[in-house]
Amino acid sequence: RFRLFDEAFQHISKSIDNIYKELTKSKVSPLGGSAYLTLSQEDEPYLGGINFHSMPPTKRFREMNLLSGGEKSIAALALLFAIHSYKPSPFFVLDEVDAALDNANVNRLANYIVKNASPTFQFIVISLKNSLFEKADALVGIYREQRLNSSKAVTLDLRNFSDKE
Amino acid sequence: RFRLFDEAFQHISKSIDNIYKELTKSKVSPLGGSAYLTLSQEDEPYLGGINFHSMPPTKRFREMNLLSGGEKSIAALALLFAIHSYKPSPFFVLDEVDAALDNANVNRLANYIVKNASPTFQFIVISLKNSLFEKADALVGIYREQRLNSSKAVTLDLRNFSDKE
Amino acid sequence: GRLIGLNLYNFKSYRGLNRIGFGSANFTSIMGTNGSGKSNLMDAISFVLGLQSNSLRSTNAKDLIYRGRVAGTDNDDDDDDMDNSDKENYSGDGSRNAYVSAIYETSEGEQVQFKRVINSNGSTEYRINEKLVTMSEYSDLLKDENILIKAKNFLVFQGEVEKIAAQSAKELTNIIEIIS
Amino acid sequence: GRLIGLNLYNFKSYRGLNRIGFGSANFTSIMGTNGSGKSNLMDAISFVLGLQSNSLRSTNAKDLIYRGRVAGTDNDDDDDDMDNSDKENYSGDGSRNAYVSAIYETSEGEQVQFKRVINSNGSTEYRINEKLVTMSEYSDLLKDENILIKAKNFLVFQGEVEKIAAQSAKELTNIIEIIS
Numbered sequence: 001r002f003r004l005f006d007e008a009f010q011h012i013s014k015s016i017d018n019i020y021k022e023l024t025k026s027k028v029s030p031l032g033g034s035a036y037l038t039l040s041q042e043d044e045p046y047l048g049g050i051n052f053h054s055m056p057p058t059k060r061f062r063e064m065n066l067l068s069g070g071e072k073s074i075a076a077l078a079l080l081f082a083i084h085s086y087k088p089s090p091f092f093v094l095d096e097v098d099a100a101l102d103n104a105n106v107n108r109l110a111n112y113i114v115k116n117a118s119p120t121f122q123f124i125v126i127s128l129k130n131s132l133f134e135k136a137d138a139l140v141g142i143y144r145e146q147r148l149n150s151s152k153a154v155t156l157d158l159r160n161f162s163d164k165e
Numbered sequence: 166r167f168r169l170f171d172e173a174f175q176h177i178s179k180s181i182d183n184i185y186k187e188l189t190k191s192k193v194s195p196l197g198g199s200a201y202l203t204l205s206q207e208d209e210p211y212l213g214g215i216n217f218h219s220m221p222p223t224k225r226f227r228e229m230n231l232l233s234g235g236e237k238s239i240a241a242l243a244l245l246f247a248i249h250s251y252k253p254s255p256f257f258v259l260d261e262v263d264a265a266l267d268n269a270n271v272n273r274l275a276n277y278i279v280k281n282a283s284p285t286f287q288f289i290v291i292s293l294k295n296s297l298f299e300k301a302d303a304l305v306g307i308y309r310e311q312r313l314n315s316s317k318a319v320t321l322d323l324r325n326f327s328d329k330e
Numbered sequence: 331g332r333l334i335g336l337n338l339y340n341f342k343s344y345r346g347l348n349r350i351g352f353g354s355a356n357f358t359s360i361m362g363t364n365g366s367g368k369s370n371l372m373d374a375i376s377f378v379l380g381l382q383s384n385s386l387r388s389t390n391a392k393d394l395i396y397r398g399r400v401a402g403t404d405n406d407d408d409d410d411d412m413d414n415s416d417k418e419n420y421s422g423d424g425s426r427n428a429y430v431s432a433i434y435e436t437s438e439g440e441q442v443q444f445k446r447v448i449n450s451n452g453s454t455e456y457r458i459n460e461k462l463v464t465m466s467e468y469s470d471l472l473k474d475e476n477i478l479i480k481a482k483n484f485l486v487f488q489g490e491v492e493k494i495a496a497q498s499a500k501e502l503t504n505i506i507e508i509i510s
Numbered sequence: 511g512r513l514i515g516l517n518l519y520n521f522k523s524y525r526g527l528n529r530i531g532f533g534s535a536n537f538t539s540i541m542g543t544n545g546s547g548k549s550n551l552m553d554a555i556s557f558v559l560g561l562q563s564n565s566l567r568s569t570n571a572k573d574l575i576y577r578g579r580v581a582g583t584d585n586d587d588d589d590d591d592m593d594n595s596d597k598e599n600y601s602g603d604g605s606r607n608a609y610v611s612a613i614y615e616t617s618e619g620e621q622v623q624f625k626r627v628i629n630s631n632g633s634t635e636y637r638i639n640e641k642l643v644t645m646s647e648y649s650d651l652l653k654d655e656n657i658l659i660k661a662k663n664f665l666v667f668q669g670e671v672e673k674i675a676a677q678s679a680k681e682l683t684n685i686i687e688i689i690s
């Protein structure tokens with residue numbers, strides 16, 4: 001039990017920093033921020049807790065409660081993607097995770113998804129922001145068909161439009 | 166005690182529907198939705214509870230838990246504005262209340278604010294969406310001054326730009 | 331593996347049969363106005379994978395069945411005084427059932443249909459390629475594909491993302507424990 | 511009445527004195543990138559009106575005092591192993607105090623300065639036009655202007671708007687009770 005837990009923890013702990021850097025790199029801070037996990041009980045970790053620390057670029061605080069709304073969203077996504085890298089589920093479903101993000105962060109998230117989406121890692125992302133859904137391979141448009149009093153869906157493959165930005 | 170409570174309740178209860186209609190009217194539904202308050206204990210209301218019901222345009226359900234994220238935000242704002250109408254505080258501070266709203270709802274909220282903002286009803290609204298802050302009288306831009314490791318603010322009066330959309 | 335498409339039948343705001351395909355896209359975005367039914371579609375995906383109704387903004391499975399009258403067919407006027415006891419009438423015929431099925435391609439390239447049905451009495455059934463199975467058989471097959479419903483580490487519901495960063499050390503240990 | 515402007519001195523991410531004016535605008539919008547300090551500005555407004563630190567994302571008033579070294583002045587290297595006990599050093603001199611003052615124009619057109627100070631030991635003082643007053647005198651004057659801190663019905667913090675619609679019947683009764 002210890003071995004399995006430790007293996008998972010070590011793997012996730014190694015990948016969290018790189019993923020966080022990828023989600024926070026910018027021209028202003030080419031290196032991005034830093035993130036890491038710590039164990040509250042070294043000898044029997046599954047009985048203790050795991051603390052997650054993240055430090056946005058140019059900042060110095062590591063406590064989660066000091067982060068802003070947008071900074072927390074990015075940290076959370078990095079953690080999720082790091083956990084995924086250990087035992088990859090075939091797909092992710094994200095519902096308006098970009099709600100608190102400014103344009104720069106939305107673009108970084110969109111680029112991360114475009115770069116990591118693959119036949120074995122499928123992303124299904126609900127968003128109201130065009131700078132996110134423009135970068136998708138396909139769009140599912142949901143609308144309310146008033147006459148039928150029902151939701152309806154149409155699908156559009158964006159890859160057919162060659163000038164896709 | 167009963168008289169004061171009742172007076173407040175009656176006033177708020179009368180204004181909630183009009184405010185909700187103003188926030189939900191559109192070309193598709195010129196009448197907007199409907200909203201009302203009910204008392205769980207008619208005789209001693211301050212001992213019971215007040216239930217808030219809202220029904221978005223074209224919908225029929227009144228339970229709050231069935232509303233979507235955006236529908237809930239609009240209902241909440243209508244309630245706040247209705248409470249304000251009874252005993253108006255001089256200003257409102259709203260922090261990214263538009264996070265779950267689609268463009269149509271952001272525009273309706275912005276128009277409501279523009280229409281109701283006055284020297285005795287001041288709005289201070291934090292937003293990441295340009296369709297909201299473009300309509301303000303003045304902008305406060307917050308940025309991080311990296312060299313000083315500090316937040317800084319600049320103010321810009323938009324009314325000086327005559328072509329303000 | 332990957333999710334090829336979904337069929338929603340009388341699920342939440344989706345009346346009758348609605349087919350939604352993801353094709354060969356690796357990154358699909360869902361868009362639509364407030365209240366159009368985007369989160370209900372995510373609820374459909376979560377439901378077909380085995381999540382219980384309390385994580386789908388509902389108190390019981392019956393809430394997940396489409397309720398609504400087609401505008402104009404019945405006399406709408408008597409709707410105005412609708413209260414909870416009338417809900418049955420309102421749904422027209424109270425005897426609707428609902429289901430969500432997902433067409434999934436396994437990592438070996440085989441197509442499997444996962445289906446979860448809600449009967450009008452609120453009980454649910456699990457089916458794989460239309461064959462009735464138990465809940466644990468259903469979730470075992472999903473586990474083979476690394477779809478771990480108990481961890482839910484691949485589903486982020488609306489408004490929940492910030493909570494993930496701030497979750498307690500204990501919660502984080504639980505997730506890692508389930509995964510390992 | 512109306513809020514004319516604010517002065518933040520060593521408050522949260524605002525180092526030293528920062529003046530922010532609202533001028534004669536009836537609708538002011540605050541914009542800026544993630545983590546720039548927008549919600550901290552709202553915390554400053556809430557703080558100067560008398561809200562306690564637990565509604566300002568902090569455990570105690572000392573957390574509200576600006577912490578941070580100006581980049582380049584000290585040796586930054588020893589920062590990397592910063593842990594909680596080092597916080598005092600990190601803030602450079604631990605003896606900073608902070609305040610927020612609000613210039614407010616009453617409905618009769620008179621300008622009043624509300625000021626709330628945080629001393630380096632974490633205690634706070636309330637001042638009206640620089641004169642020290644008790645907390646209840648301070649909040650009574652605000653009440654005259656219909657600024658009811660207990661009801662907080664005019665402040666919506668980040669991420670809280672949806673909860674307002676879904677609040678319990680009891681909570682709603684409380685607010686109406688305070689208002690009436």
Ligand SMILES: Nc1ncnc2c1ncn2[C@@H]1O[C@H](COP(=O)(O)OP(=O)(O)OP(=O)(O)O)[C@@H](O)[C@H]1O
Nearest residue numbers: 233234235342343364365366367368369370396397
């Ligand atoms: N069983 C049901 N039958 C019919 N309609 C339902 C049922 N359950 C929920 N709804 C409707 O679904 C709507 C909410 O849909 P949903 O939450 O998917 O919206 P959304 O597209 O995610 O919107 P937002 O962008 O605001 O988050 C509600 O208006 C509600 O009336």
Ligand SMILES: Nc1ncnc2c1ncn2[C@@H]1O[C@H](COP(=O)(O)OP(=O)(O)OP(=O)(O)O)[C@@H](O)[C@H]1O
Nearest residue numbers: 068069070522523544545546547548549550576577
């Ligand atoms: N006492 C303090 N001293 C210095 N900096 C602080 C202090 N308290 C909080 N901060 C910093 O303030 C930042 C958060 O600011 P704030 O929450 O105002 O951002 P925001 O502009 O609202 O961002 P978002 O758009 O993501 O909501 C954090 O990065 C944190 O490091």
Ligand SMILES: [Mg+2]
Nearest residue numbers: 233234369488
């Ligand atoms: Mg939604």
Ligand SMILES: [Mg+2]
Nearest residue numbers: 068069549668
């Ligand atoms: Mg903020």
